[in-house]
Amino acid sequence: MNHTDWLGLSGFALASLWPVLHLPYIRRLDTPRRLLFAAAGYVLVMVPLFGLSLAGWLRGMVGDLSLTSVLLLSVAVYARLFKVTSPWDARERSALLGLLAVLALLLYPFALGLGPLDPYRSGYGSVGLLLMLALLALWLMRRNFYLTPLVFALAAAGWSFNLLESTNLWDYLIDAPLAIYALWVTIKVNLLYALRRKRAQPDA
Amino acid sequence: MQEKSRRLALLALVLVAFALALFKASSWHFGYGFRLPESVQQAAVPVPESKKFRRGTRGGANPAPTGRLETHFLPDNGRTAAAVSLVELKDGRVRAFWRAAGRAGAADATINSAVFDPAANGWSEAQEVSGRAATLRGLHRQIGGVGDPVAARAANGALWLFYGTDGFAARRSSAIALMSSQDEGIHWSAPRRLVTTPFLDFGTRIKAAPFVYADGTMGLPVQHRFITRFPEILRLDQTGKVIDKQRLAAGGRAALQPLVLVRGEKKALALSRADNAERHVLSMATDDGGRHWQPAQKSGLRNPDAALAVLALQDGPLLAVLNDPERGRESLSLRGSVDGGASWRELTRLEEMNGLGAGLAEPQCLEVIVHLLRSSDPALRDANAAQLFPRLAAVRPQVLRQGACHFEFSDPAMIRAGNGDIHIAYTWNRTFIKHLRIDQQWLTQRLQEPQ
Numbered sequence: 001m002n003h004t005d006w007l008g009l010s011g012f013a014l015a016s017l018w019p020v021l022h023l024p025y026i027r028r029l030d031t032p033r034r035l036l037f038a039a040a041g042y043v044l045v046m047v048p049l050f051g052l053s054l055a056g057w058l059r060g061m062v063g064d065l066s067l068t069s070v071l072l073l074s075v076a077v078y079a080r081l082f083k084v085t086s087p088w089d090a091r092e093r094s095a096l097l098g099l100l101a102v103l104a105l106l107l108y109p110f111a112l113g114l115g116p117l118d119p120y121r122s123g124y125g126s127v128g129l130l131l132m133l134a135l136l137a138l139w140l141m142r143r144n145f146y147l148t149p150l151v152f153a154l155a156a157a158g159w160s161f162n163l164l165e166s167t168n169l170w171d172y173l174i175d176a177p178l179a180i181y182a183l184w185v186t187i188k189v190n191l192l193y194a195l196r197r198k199r200a201q202p203d204a
Numbered sequence: 205m206q207e208k209s210r211r212l213a214l215l216a217l218v219l220v221a222f223a224l225a226l227f228k229a230s231s232w233h234f235g236y237g238f239r240l241p242e243s244v245q246q247a248a249v250p251v252p253e254s255k256k257f258r259r260g261t262r263g264g265a266n267p268a269p270t271g272r273l274e275t276h277f278l279p280d281n282g283r284t285a286a287a288v289s290l291v292e293l294k295d296g297r298v299r300a301f302w303r304a305a306g307r308a309g310a311a312d313a314t315i316n317s318a319v320f321d322p323a324a325n326g327w328s329e330a331q332e333v334s335g336r337a338a339t340l341r342g343l344h345r346q347i348g349g350v351g352d353p354v355a356a357r358a359a360n361g362a363l364w365l366f367y368g369t370d371g372f373a374a375r376r377s378s379a380i381a382l383m384s385s386q387d388e389g390i391h392w393s394a395p396r397r398l399v400t401t402p403f404l405d406f407g408t409r410i411k412a413a414p415f416v417y418a419d420g421t422m423g424l425p426v427q428h429r430f431i432t433r434f435p436e437i438l439r440l441d442q443t444g445k446v447i448d449k450q451r452l453a454a455g456g457r458a459a460l461q462p463l464v465l466v467r468g469e470k471k472a473l474a475l476s477r478a479d480n481a482e483r484h485v486l487s488m489a490t491d492d493g494g495r496h497w498q499p500a501q502k503s504g505l506r507n508p509d510a511a512l513a514v515l516a517l518q519d520g521p522l523l524a525v526l527n528d529p530e531r532g533r534e535s536l537s538l539r540g541s542v543d544g545g546a547s548w549r550e551l552t553r554l555e556e557m558n559g560l561g562a563g564l565a566e567p568q569c570l571e572v573i574v575h576l577l578r579s580s581d582p583a584l585r586d587a588n589a590a591q592l593f594p595r596l597a598a599v600r601p602q603v604l605r606q607g608a609c610h611f612e613f614s615d616p617a618m619i620r621a622g623n624g625d626i627h628i629a630y631t632w633n634r635t636f637i638k639h640l641r642i643d644q645q646w647l648t649q650r651l652q653e654p655q
Contacts, residue, residue: 001344008344008345051341052345056344057345057346058346061404063404063406064399064405108403111403112401112407112428112432113428113431113432118449120401121448121449123402124232124449125228127229133222134218134226141218146210146211146214150218152218153217153218156224157220157221157224157225160221160227165396166399167399168399168402169225170402171402
């Protein structure tokens with residue numbers, strides 16, 4: 001197994017572990033036992049049974065997760081294992097998910113055939129796309145956002161070192177499940193915000 | 205202080221990461237322009253006079269061409285065969301790959317291969333190259349089965365085999381796997397996934413043979429088939445990694461399964477079957493080495509939205525193997541064009557069963573099948589009933605359906621060998637792969653005949 005397969009499968013192992021770590025029985029365990037359980041769970045999900053691992057089965061259905069998903073899942077699993085709070089607050093998470101939602105809307109409909117232009121093509125070594133992401137990362141840092149610049153840097157570095165099977169930068173940045181999650185959260189947050197504002201306004 | 209250090213560390217990370225990525229992107233360049241296929245050797249393999257035979261012409265209007273045109277069935281191991289792909293080996297032999305399926309259909313399909321030796325004038329035994337279990341292990345992911353194979357010679361001399369893999373059992377050839385061989389197809393590397401689409405990594409179907417750009421990178425015509433349909437060209441570097449993709453026909457949804465005919469260093473023609481009422485093959489041309497492709501236009505080739513094979517000969521003529529729109533897939537023709545694809549004429553009818561099957565009772569249908577089997581392969585010409593039985597038993601359920609005879613000749617592939625021979629192969633009645641070999645003399649004479 002090469003590193004791209006290992007990383008691809010590990011993303012699904014993390015995605016499988018994360019909900020399990022929320023089970024009441026697991027939450028009551030002390031930290032060493034939770035770690036042991038997580039290690040055993042990781043091995044169980046990664047080891048092929050009857051020719052295929054559970055992670056491999058999920059990978060066949062969804063395709064590789066992006067490095068962004070792997071990062072977010074790793075942090076979530078770490079926080080759950082060591083019972084620490086996430087290093088990023090709601091503002092950081094909203095900014096990242098909002099931006100990913102916008103990128104998803106710019107990428108998927110056109111890449112899947114809406115119109116003659118294919119933005120996915122720009123992921124094959126486009127200097128323009130890289131410069132745009134770099135400038136966006138620097139601008140966000142000036143505005144005291146750190147999660148999104150970290151995600152962009154991770155995607156750029158991962159693409160440079162071919163960490164995933166794909167050779168397209170977009171696949172390091174975003175994936176379909178993450179896009180759906182980002183769209184759902186962004187729509188929900190904005191909807192709630194609009195409702196709260198409406199309620200807060202005095203009746204005319 | 206800690207906050208400031210964190211900010212500086214992140215800034216350094218961002219700068220280093222994007223510097224690395226920009227460095228990689230700056231070396232990510234490729235040129236436009238095509239590599240012309242190897243020139244045809246004029247000294248073809250001598251054809252023994254005794255092996256030459258004449259084939260009847262249409263209505264006797266033209267004199268029968270001399271030269272060789274002969275047919276064989278590819279080896280059959282009791283499984284139905286489809287979607288053949290041909291590639292010439294370095295020693296002049298021809299290797300075929302096809303998808304073979306058993307009773308379970310897609311789930312137990314395998315990619316099989318055999319070699320045709322022109323000197324011995326026969327095919328080797330079939331060998332299994334890949335299947336679901338091997339692909340699943342190699343790709344480290346679930347797949348429903350294997351799909352159509354496409355073989356090609358890479359610029360570095362290795363043999364590459366692309367084949368479809370299904371993420372879900374019901375979907376055929378939704379992603380592409382690639383294996384390579386350094387010993388002309390005897391041993392193969394583990395399969396590798398080509399990631400070609402951003403959404404769930406499926407929806408790309410492969411059918412046509414690749415072509416080579418002037419810089420040694422390979423163009424692989426594919427079909428996007430998820431939510432919408434449109435033709436594309438994937439560009440692969442010399443290690444088989446996808447480095448670019450280009451949408452053809454301005455994303456036009458009627459153009460399906462593109463094939464690319466390289467006609468010069470800057471000129472090429474992409475032909476595709478059309479999913480519309482026009483019943484004509486669509487063509488897209490480029491005059492700048494593939495940088496831009498013109499919108500799809502109706503070509504002079506008529507076709508009932510069925511797979512076709514095309515070939516550009518060194519001295520200009522184009523060849524196409526395809527079904528006829530009036531006759532559906534019960535008829536298959538070899539057509540030629542000497543005016544760059546503006547007009548086409550039939551060089552020979554490879555199969556013609558249009559209307560002959562309907563209304564035949566079972567015994568008569570079986571008689572016709574036996575006749576077709578005998579006329580398709582010299583090895584079966586004088587075979588007795590026992591020798592014919594395995595082939596007849598295999599083809600019978602495919603042809604005799606719902607009380608009628610349904611013939612079908614489909615999915616052609618065509619290559620030109622180094623000695624000038626043209627090799628054509630296609631799926632014969634959804635059961636076997638039939639191979640046709642014609643020599644340069646036969647072809648030249650046919651192309652030079654008056655209209």
